[in-house]
Amino acid sequence: MLRNCLTKVTRISARKSGVVVTPVHRASQQCVFFSSSTTTDSVLPENNTSPVALKSAFRERLQSARESALMGGGQKRIDTQHKKGKLTARERISLLLDENSFREYDMLKTHRCDEFGMQDEQFYGDGVVTGHGLINGRKVFVFSQDFTVFGGSLSETHAQKICKVMDMAMRVGAPVIGLNDSGGARIQEGVDSLGGYADVFYKNVEASGVIPQLSMIMGPCAGGAVYSPAMTDFIFMVKHTSYMFVTGPNVVKTVTQEDVTQEELGGADTHTTLSGVAHAAFDNDVVALQSLREIFDYLPLNNKDKPAPKPTLDSRYREEDALRYLVPDDANSPYDMLEVMKKVVDEGVVTEIMPNYAKNIICGFARMEGRTVGVVGNNPGHLAGCLDIDSSVKAARFVRFLDAFNIPIVTFVDVPGFLPGTVQEHGGIIRNGAKLLYAYSEATVPKLTVITRKAYGGAYDVMSSKHLKGDYNYAWPSAEVAVMGAKGAVEIIFRGKDVEEKTVEYTDRFANPMVAAQRGFVDDIIDPATTRQRLCEDLELLQNKEVHRPWRKHGNVPL
Numbered sequence: 001m002l003r004n005c006l007t008k009v010t011r012i013s014a015r016k017s018g019v020v021v022t023p024v025h026r027a028s029q030q031c032v033f034f035s036s037s038t039t040t041d042s043v044l045p046e047n048n049t050s051p052v053a054l055k056s057a058f059r060e061r062l063q064s065a066r067e068s069a070l071m072g073g074g075q076k077r078i079d080t081q082h083k084k085g086k087l088t089a090r091e092r093i094s095l096l097l098d099e100n101s102f103r104e105y106d107m108l109k110t111h112r113c114d115e116f117g118m119q120d121e122q123f124y125g126d127g128v129v130t131g132h133g134l135i136n137g138r139k140v141f142v143f144s145q146d147f148t149v150f151g152g153s154l155s156e157t158h159a160q161k162i163c164k165v166m167d168m169a170m171r172v173g174a175p176v177i178g179l180n181d182s183g184g185a186r187i188q189e190g191v192d193s194l195g196g197y198a199d200v201f202y203k204n205v206e207a208s209g210v211i212p213q214l215s216m217i218m219g220p221c222a223g224g225a226v227y228s229p230a231m232t233d234f235i236f237m238v239k240h241t242s243y244m245f246v247t248g249p250n251v252v253k254t255v256t257q258e259d260v261t262q263e264e265l266g267g268a269d270t271h272t273t274l275s276g277v278a279h280a281a282f283d284n285d286v287v288a289l290q291s292l293r294e295i296f297d298y299l300p301l302n303n304k305d306k307p308a309p310k311p312t313l314d315s316r317y318r319e320e321d322a323l324r325y326l327v328p329d330d331a332n333s334p335y336d337m338l339e340v341m342k343k344v345v346d347e348g349v350v351t352e353i354m355p356n357y358a359k360n361i362i363c364g365f366a367r368m369e370g371r372t373v374g375v376v377g378n379n380p381g382h383l384a385g386c387l388d389i390d391s392s393v394k395a396a397r398f399v400r401f402l403d404a405f406n407i408p409i410v411t412f413v414d415v416p417g418f419l420p421g422t423v424q425e426h427g428g429i430i431r432n433g434a435k436l437l438y439a440y441s442e443a444t445v446p447k448l449t450v451i452t453r454k455a456y457g458g459a460y461d462v463m464s465s466k467h468l469k470g471d472y473n474y475a476w477p478s479a480e481v482a483v484m485g486a487k488g489a490v491e492i493i494f495r496g497k498d499v500e501e502k503t504v505e506y507t508d509r510f511a512n513p514m515v516a517a518q519r520g521f522v523d524d525i526i527d528p529a530t531t532r533q534r535l536c537e538d539l540e541l542l543q544n545k546e547v548h549r550p551w552r553k554h555g556n557v558p559l
Contacts, residue, residue: 073148151183159196181219377412475513
């Protein structure tokens with residue numbers, strides 16, 4: 001599959017550039033880099049210094065320079081990249097963007113380092129391809145690091161190119177996508193390279209919450225380089241060819257005596273299942289870039305924009321009878337909350353974010369009547385849907401992203417409480433659980449909540465309850481809104497006396513949503529089959545929702 005794609009990419013790349021050259025296959029191309037000793041006289045006919053000859057010679061040198069830039073580090077290094085199952089920086093851009101839409105910036109820019117003989121190795125573009133283009137007709141800015149040039153290492157000039165793209169993205173209000181494939185700082189440049197990283201980090205912070213920032217890790221990303229993707233909104237990785245870590249296996253071995261591979265330390269599986277650093281992993285470059293295009297379609301261009309609607313034939317009046325029976329009557333029986341979500345949203349499509357991490361909560365993008373929504377839901381099929389440290393952090397960050405970019409939040413609740421135990425308490429469940437509470441409280445976008453079954457204790461409050469200014473809160477007849485489960489409550493209230501009899505009494509009184517409805521904590525107890533219609537109507541009503549908050553510099557989220 002990858003080999004077939006490379007042929008396609010080559011054709012696309014040649015068409016887009018307007019240059020009659022096929023970078024992948026033109027092995028005879030020799031002008032890979034230029035020497036500082038190259039002069040105008042070296043390409044002029046002897047004793048011919050007329051203006052016409054000078055201009056003609058310059059045009060030839062310019063064409064040669066552009067062809068050199070297209071070749072990156074040269075055919076040999078391109079071949080090495082392909083043997084690793086990786087596309088080149090330009091091939092990746094060709095797959096990511098709409099055909100003929102890419103406009104490159106600073107194609108001929110070179111580094112200025114003259115240490116360690118670097119003045120004799122000058123590659124046009126200096127290891128990163130930058131510019132803007134379109135994804136499904138919508139503007140986007142992109143930088144793609146070129147591992148064939150100095151291993152994609154970041155120099156002062158390399159950083160300047162990235163910062164320029166980010167400045168332009170903020171100026172016009174469009175997302176930035178970074179395709180990372182870099183060995184880290186360019187050691188020959190010393191502190192200039194470190195300064196370049198800091199400049200990029202600062203731009204990441206400036207852009208945060210202003211324009212969406214997406215990172216695709218497609219090769220190494222080590223040392224200080226990891227902190228730029230870490231401050232973007234989403235990090236995606238390619239399996240088996242990408243990795244991220246602050247200190248590599250050799251340093252770990254020296255300091256801690258641990259033997260660990262790059263894949264174990266910072267591979268895609270590690271970061272999507274254990275650390276939670278990355279949001280998803282894909283099988284290869286082609287699948288990754290196609291998936292990135294699909295995720296991009298859910299997003300607005302900036303924080304003043306709204307996501308572009310997608311035409312759909314899925315009616316708001318569609319009823320799902322299966323929802324009446326999907327939730328078991330037995331409160332201890334698991335079910336798949338993702339299936340509930342799919343039966344409510346457009347065409348049964350939910351694009352999960354972090355599907356393999358903290359599986360006790362589900363986060364993802366979907367559409368309702370063609371408009372993007374974010375869905376969050378407890379998953380009773382994993383840890384009974386309890387909130388723990390990982391799930392709280394996962395959902396909190398997602399909710400804050402949705403709020404920053406005007407995307408409504410639809411929450412499905414079936415939560416028995418916070419996960420108990422010393423591991424959770426010592427790990428800081430109080431502080432981390434508060435992050436999700438803070439995120440929902442802070443959010444001013446439309447907030448819709450559906451309680452499908454359990455909503456117990458403090459976790460009920462946290463999951464976008466009416467008390468956190470949820471706009472519309474609904475309960476299904478199967479819902480239970482209470483401080484805790486019936487048996488536990490009876491044992492505490494009646495000190496173990498007449499447990500069975502009192503449990504039945506407590507269940508009849510509190511193991512249903514009637515009391516919450518009487519208090520106005522839920523707006524209605526609805527037929528599960530009509531959930532889609534209710535939510536679509538509410539989202540239409542709340543399209544122009546406005547919330548005015550007291551002025552403050554910023555809140556102090558419990559980090």
